[in-house]
Amino acid sequence: MTTKVLPQPDRAEIRVETVLQALGEPVRLTIVRALSDAPAGICCGDLELPVTASTRAHHLKMLREAGVISTHTDGTRRISLLRRDDLEDLYPGLLTGVLSAKQ
């Protein structure tokens, strides 16, 4: 079974404005919180979100293209992971601060 990583920026291409814009939306923040509790990643379809499948796909794409998450295929499934190491290296503390926010 082949695995494919969906297009994403390299660490050096990640821009802080884009990361902040990606994080600054309630549904996307819910996704990031869920992924932060799942080091092995989450199948996109398993994310419980109050939106349609196409809206969910849109938000996941925005997070991926901003460099916040990484998504790869696993058979017919798509698994997403938080790019915690990349974000911590680029912006030490940012993700921790965001995740510590009261909901």
Add this chain to the structure above:
Amino acid sequence: MTTKVLPQPDRAEIRVETVLQALGEPVRLTIVRALSDAPAGICCGDLELPVTASTRAHHLKMLREAGVISTHTDGTRRISLLRRDDLEDLYPGLLTGVLSAKQ
């Protein structure tokens, strides 16, 4: 001479999504970087920005209403300060991470 603090959210009213949206824009990030180097605040007119006065005022208002900055009058001048303590208390590390981003 009286001083007036312009309307701003209390610490408990600040929302992380709104803060992230406020920070996720290049001009506003430039303002935040400038204020982070000026603990005594900066007169809004002294900020060197590649935008018109009205656009600058709009960005300052967004930052203020999000809870990122505080603005008060000083005679005819408006002085803005970064709400570093409030942000650090609410989202420890977030501001440091954002400010550590390469420009």
